[in-house]
Amino acid sequence: MREPDNIRYVAKTGVTWMGMIFWPKSSRYVSDLSAADAIPEGITRVGVFVNQPNQEISRIADRCCLDIIQLHGSESVTDIMALRKMLPEDSKVMKAISVSDANDVKKADSYADVVDILLFDTKCQTVGGSGKQFRS
Numbered sequence: 610m611r612e613p614d615n616i617r618y619v620a621k622t623g624v625t626w627m628g629m630i631f632w633p634k635s636s637r638y639v640s641d642l643s644a645a646d647a648i649p650e651g652i653t654r655v656g657v658f659v660n661q662p663n664q665e666i667s668r669i670a671d672r673c674c675l676d677i678i679q680l681h682g683s684e685s686v687t688d689i690m691a692l693r694k695m696l697p698e699d700s701k702v703m704k705a706i707s708v709s710d711a712n713d714v715k716k717a718d719s720y721a722d723v724v725d726i727l728l729f730d731t732k733c734q735t736v737g738g739s740g741k742q743f744r745s
Contacts, residue, residue: 611639613647620649628655628679631669635659645673655679655703663688667695679703679728689723701725707732 610616610627619627627648629639635657639645648654656675658666660682670678678700680689689702696702703726706717717727 610648611637611641611644613644616644616647617649620647620652624652626653626655626677628657629673630657631666632657632659632661632681642669642672645675653677657681660684663692663695666692670696670700675700677701677703677726679705680724681705681730686719686723689720693723703728705730 610619610629616627629645630637631639633640645654653676654674655677656666656670656673657679658669658681666678669675676699678692678696680703684692684704689704693700693702702724704717704720704724705728706713706720708714708729709732713732714729717729720727
């Protein structure tokens with residue numbers, strides 16, 4: 610979500626989570642952080658990031674009052690542990706795992722103790738979801 614009018618319209622449908630892409634290479638990139646101001650109270654705010662510096666993630670999370678930080682890059686366990694120290698205690702961290710086979714699913718084990726949510730995504734040429742189903 611990046612357009613305030615669209616955010617307000619979608620919010621009326623009863624959604625409980627709303628995401629914003631903060632990765633500049635995405636066609637859905639949220640360049641104007643004030644768009645987050647249109648998200649009503651009570652909706653969980655998710656910010657999506659790809660291999661961005663922890664300081665940048667923390668700054669955007671604070672400005673946009675993000676509830677969940679969704680990481681779609683090659684962030685290591687060490688990177689995530691350092692990021693968590695920069696976020697408010699009640700922030701949740703979600704790690705996306707790109708899956709093309711069963712070995713990719715096993716990668717999630719290393720993140721189990723440092724993230725709150727694991728997201729399994731079909732591996733594709735680009736970053737993020739492809740809309741295609743995977744089998745492991």
